[in-house]
Amino acid sequence: MxxxxxxxxxxxxxxxxxxxxxxxxxxxxxxxxxxxxxxxxxxxxxxxxxxxxxxxxxxxxxxxxxxxxxxxxxxxxxxxxxxxxxxxxxxxxxxxxxxxxxxxxxxxxxxxxxxxxxxxxxxxxxxxxxxxxxxxxxxxxxxxxxxxxxxxxxxxxxxxxxxxxxxxxxxxxxxxxxxxxxxxxxxxxxxxxxxxxxxxxxxxxxxxxxxxxxxxxxxxxxxSSSLMQDAEQILAEVLAQDMAACGTPHALQLKQLAALPPPRQRQLLSAWMRGQGQYRPPFEMVQRLIHEVIHSKADAQAALHWNGFYYARFAQQLHRLPKAEYLAAAHEQAATQWLDFQLNEFTQVLAGNFLIQPVQGLGLSSALLGQELALTQRQGGEKIHLHGRAGAWPLKKAIQQAQIFPWLRHRIQILSIDNVMLGVFTPNGFWLADSPYCAAAGWLPQIISSDNSKIGSSS
Missing domain, CATH: 3.40.50.620 (HUPs)
Structure with missing residues (x-):
């Protein structure tokens, strides 16, 4: 040695x-x-x-x-x-x-x-x-x-x-x-x-x-590689500023994105699509995201798949969704369930985890506790008379106004008894329907955690 x-x-x-x-x-x-x-x-x-x-x-x-x-x-x-x-x-x-x-x-x-x-x-x-x-x-x-x-x-x-x-x-x-x-x-x-x-x-x-x-x-x-590394460091600082101004790793605000010059838009989209992966998407994939999703018609439900994620636009936001989450609506179908609730107990439904709690104001009648209640997925065409609003209106319209993402709507389930709608479980929480089963000092399911935290605004 x-x-x-x-x-x-x-x-x-x-x-x-x-x-x-x-x-x-x-x-x-x-x-x-x-x-x-x-x-x-x-x-x-x-x-x-x-x-x-x-x-x-x-x-x-x-x-x-x-x-x-x-x-x-x-x-x-x-x-x-x-x-x-x-x-x-x-x-x-x-x-x-x-x-x-x-x-x-x-x-x-x-x-x-x-x-x-x-x-x-x-x-x-x-x-x-x-x-x-x-x-x-x-x-x-x-x-x-x-x-x-x-x-x-x-x-x-x-x-x-x-x-x-x-x-x-x-x-x-x-x-x-x-x-x-x-x-x-x-x-x-x-x-x-x-x-x-x-x-x-x-x-x-x-x-x-x-x-x-x-x-x-x-x-x-x-x-040249060393010079590119310097340029990459400068670009990373600009990207960090743009990311902070435009959104999160899960969603970008399209209005703020549009305010950036086109080269910075492309760089931000490329880095955002990369996420925690090692490689950025090809230039052509970024261009497809811009033309096919961001610039698609306002009522279109356009989405782009790349590297295990779907990129979808909704309500002036661009969302990055794992493939399994985006496609769940096509595969996750639940049969009718029969549930009985007890105060202060948790219940898990497609929309998330809920706690059955007494309320001071209007809620569901305590007479329903312990009874078998039906939980079904919406089929389309249902109407709901939300408590506090005049008249019944399409459940679809209520969902749209609540801005619940389209890829989460399969998790919406209707709670009923003897074909009387009691309310609706949604990723935003439980919506109480006006029915003969409403009572003062009743009970309601309170959302504790959603299966997906990236939900729209409440109804």
Missing amino acids: RSTLSAFNEIWQQQFRSDCLSQLEAFPEQASFLIGCSGGMDSMLLLHLMSLLRPQNIRAIYIDHQLQPESAAWGRFVASACEALNVPCIVQAVQVQGGNLENQARAARYQAYQQHLAPDDILVLAHHQQDQAETLMLRLLSGAGIHGLAAMRQVDQRGPLTIWRPMLHLAREQICQWAAELNVQNIQDPTNSDIHYDRAWCREALWPLLQSRFPKMQQALSR
């Missing part, structure tokens, strides 16, 4: 070591570091450097994607190298789904990483300057905006996951030199040169051609 450390000090005296130590100090004192190690030259060098930088509180992990016959042997190679460096090692096999193998393998890999990370742990990856330049180039060819062209950050916060890439500003030539001087052994994955994959094609076919014309291309593209 002394000779290795001596060689290391000879080649690593300047800015890189200083930067790493500075960044290490910025992480929580109790943090542990999980090194993603594929067995390739980059990650094996990272493993050696981290064992010298931070000999305590580090572990390595090899993800076996099971896509190559030799993948299990590569795992044993990584585990053996870790044992020689006294670094604990995890070898985990994952199942990669069909489709785009590059994307699916990445998703499986990160899912496995997160299984072994505690809240204060840092995931350390071996991406370097050429990886950054390739990422920017591929995203540029896919039509990415600022967020995509910002590519990879040296310290990247993805929700609870913190990623550190200490070698991101290192040229691959420097990595090769250090790996040779430290005698770092590694494996060669043949897929890294298989031009069937986009990144390998970029590296093997496109990169040499462009670099022959632009020798400083790698540094230039890496610099």
Whole structure:
């Protein structure tokens, strides 16, 4: 170890070591570091450097994607190298789904990483300057905006996951030199040169051609990513202001949105649709949201589906709804239920959780307590004589005036006895109907919690 450390000090005296130590100090004192190690030259060098930088509180992990016959042997190679460096090692096999193998393998890999990370742990990856330049180039060819062209950050916060890439500003030539001087052994994955994959094609076919014309291309593209990261930070501050002015993660106010210049509208919609996901929607999907939903006719019930959510407009608001919630109206049908109520007991209906409570004013007669009452979903065409209003009027109109969202209206249920309407359970609360069963000092169901808190105004 002394000779290795001596060689290391000879080649690593300047800015890189200083930067790493500075960044290490910025992480929580109790943090542990999980090194993603594929067995390739980059990650094996990272493993050696981290064992010298931070000999305590580090572990390595090899993800076996099971896509190559030799993948299990590569795992044993990584585990053996870790044992020689006294670094604990995890070898985990994952199942990669069909489709785009590059994307699916990445998703499986990160899912496995997160299984072994505690809240204060840092995931350390071996991406370097050429990886950054390739990422920017591929995203540029896919039509990415600022967020995509910002590519990879040296310290990247993805929700609870913190990623550190200490070698991101290192040229691959420097990595090769250090790996040779430290005698770092590694494996060669043949897929890294298989031009069937986009990144390998970029590296093997496109990169040499462009670099022959632009020798400083790698540094230039890496610099462009840094500039995009600055622009992304400025944009994030503007987006935060616009989001605060226009709504919440669940709903945007269309009047406030329309007051923004069109580019800021598009950026806000793109970030809002992304939500907590990693990727923003394609530009075409944002344009569809604007034209097909926001600018649809006022009486249209237009909705757009993307990435597990539906985007629907209602009452000058644009709503973001989980797919299951939006489609529940088509699938959630309840048969007639027979309920008996007792004071101070809870009852759960489609509209939410209600508590049966006595009231000082007009309510339902205490004679109904303990009797079997019918609870049915509305079929359409019902009329209701709401207490305190003159005459009966269509229940549909009452629902519209209460601005109950269309995707919640299947949760509205009618309470009755002997075909006499007693009232209606809604996500806004219980509506008392005028009937012979109304009585002073009676009782009413009081809403405690709705199955969906994003409801319209009360009737």
